[in-house]
Amino acid sequence: MKTLKLLFTIIITGTLLSSCSTVYYDDYAPTLEEVVSGYDLWYVDYHKTTGSGDVPYVSRAFTLSFINGILYANNNIADIGRTGNGLGIDVGTYDSFNGTLETNHDIDGINDFDVTILSNNEIRIYNYRENVSYYLVGYNTNNFDYDKLFYENIEYLLQEYEAWAKIDAVGGTENAFDDENFLAFRPDNITTFYSSQDEFGTQVANINWDYVGGYEVYDVNGFEALKILTLNYDNGDIEEFELSVLDDDRISLFHYNSETTYEFAGRGFVQYLKSEKSVKSAKDVVRNNDRKRTKIERKTKNRRNLK
Secondary structure (H helix, E strand, C coil): CCCCCCECCCCCCCCCCCCCCCCCCCCCCCCHHHHHCCCCEEEECHHHCEECCCCHHHHHCCEEEEECCEEEEECCCCCCCCHHHHCCEEEEEEECCCCCEEEEECCCEEEEEEEEEEECCEEEEEECCCCEEEEEEEECHHHCCHHHHHHHCHHHHHHCEEEEEEEEEECCCCCHHHHCCEEEECCCCCCEEEEECCCCCCCHHHCCCCEEEEEEEEEECCEEEEEEEEEEECCCCEEEEEEEEEECCEEEEEECCCCEEEEEEEEEECCCCCCCCCEEEECCEEECCCCCCCCCCCCEECCCCCC
8 A cells, every 4th residue: 555645734824713722833843643633623624625536434524533543523513512522433543653644444444645734723634546635624622613514514404303393483474384394304415305284293203294395505695604595395485594503403594574583493313423324214304324525515695684
């Protein structure tokens, strides 16, 4: 196997995090182990990924951690910060002693990476075999940017529950969406949703998904912690909302036309572990435990001016 060398391309820039960041000066070359273990969590900024190939376990992960030879990953957004004390699950081992980041994933096997230091909290890991580069941003568990994770990957958060159950509706005028009590979002294409008018309290496995359609999430000009969600029903109806994340299992949908604020809670948490066979967890809703991320190109909208 070809030995890959650590590329110490050190760029001294202003820190993007708090004072707990580790700073490497240009007169000191840190070891590879010091680099990869210098932060509790490395956020995989998948939208920056370049190259033609793919390393599956990296594509599935939202964060990676390199702690005392053990490789950890958070493959879920929901419950992040709690699973494995924030590190996620143990997915394999790594070795950094020969200047190459050598990883041995429990399912995907051995992959080696060149590591380039881009700033004091950002690195690039490059796999020659797959010709792919991933960009990782370092955080410690006490200052991890959960808002950034949720909003940059909101489509994946929506997929991590078998259903979203309406638990509250405040203000606004009567409208057709008042009858929609459950929503579900498919993980296979990031475009399909289901809705149901079943009664409150219906068990997820017993939900009758009355409607189906396509959905799209938009960025909002001037707002990082806000999205616009459009539901396009197959019967021609269109519902548009401001989408806010309240917690990793609760979202708020502000309905533009009626000015009603709905709160939905996640039901049936789907834990994405390692590569496993797909399973059916609700009628016509397929959950794929081998889910991996793809680059999402969002359109941008302006926030509506309400009366």
